[in-house]
Amino acid sequence: MRKYLFQRFLLNCNTDDINLEKCTYIGETNVQRILISKLDEKIDTEESLVSFLKSFSADDIIVLTYDRPNYNNPILREYAHKTLKSYIYWIRHYGYECYWERSKVA
Numbered sequence: 001m002r003k004y005l006f007q008r009f010l011l012n013c014n015t016d017d018i019n020l021e022k023c024t025y026i027g028e029t030n031v032q033r034i035l036i037s038k039l040d041e042k043i044d045t046e047e048s049l050v051s052f053l054k055s056f057s058a059d060d061i062i063v064l065t066y067d068r069p070n071y072n073n074p075i076l077r078e079y080a081h082k083t084l085k086s087y088i089y090w091i092r093h094y095g096y097e098c099y100w101e102r103s104k105v106a
Helices: 002-006 036-042 046-053 074-093
Strands: 032-035 061-066 097-102
Touching (some): 036 061, 036 074, 061 074, 074 097
Parallel strands (some): 032 061, 061 097
16 A cells, blocks of 8 residues: 555546446456556556556557455555546546456455
């Protein structure tokens, strides 16, 4: 969670309209899957997110795989969900279709 302190831009968005239940990806079609932990490691600024997204085609469907641990602390849990919603918001803001899924790894 320490890394999140450097991602200040990430929370500068309104995620009220992001309903995680409606954004859940269900399917097995050809999509671009990205681990949330990978985004947490790579993305520090909005510019680094834009640079990262340039590796994808505008036609790609991006599915964020939620591989973070299950936090018992309600503050950490809420913050993790807020940042997930923020990733979805920003990726959609830059014109990509974006969903999320839970990691299938136990």
